[in-house]
Amino acid sequence: MASRLETYERRYRALTAKLTDVGFISPGSLVVRETSCGKQGCRCQADPPRRHGPYHQWSRAVAGKTQSRRLTEPEADLYRQWIANRRHLEQIVSDMEKISAAVREILLRQAASPNSNINAK
Numbered sequence: 001m002a003s004r005l006e007t008y009e010r011r012y013r014a015l016t017a018k019l020t021d022v023g024f025i026s027p028g029s030l031v032v033r034e035t036s037c038g039k040q041g042c043r044c045q046a047d048p049p050r051r052h053g054p055y056h057q058w059s060r061a062v063a064g065k066t067q068s069r070r071l072t073e074p075e076a077d078l079y080r081q082w083i084a085n086r087r088h089l090e091q092i093v094s095d096m097e098k099i100s101a102a103v104r105e106i107l108l109r110q111a112a113s114p115n116s117n118i119n120a121k
């Protein structure tokens, strides 16, 4: 029977193997916006207003301020993939953190009482 430590090590190696497949990444998120231009007589100023767009927009926070970039549909498709890649990466790292926390406890216990580990392997 595999020890808990060996099970964790196997799951951890599987996660690190996934890291090599992560494509390019981007922070931030995509939003779809409709805007008003402010020109008098424009349809976006009518009652009821018919706003411009919808536009794809990439937004991210930089030092507490939101940066935005307007995107075409093909650009938005690229960003969608990059953002998904980043979320996938973050999920892998989060799972690595959980396993590492459990393994740390095991290794710290072993370090505290090395003689209890004689038959472990």
Ligand SMILES: [Zn+2]
Binding pocket: 036, 037, 038, 039, 042, 043, 044, 045, 052
């Ligand atoms: Zn307008």
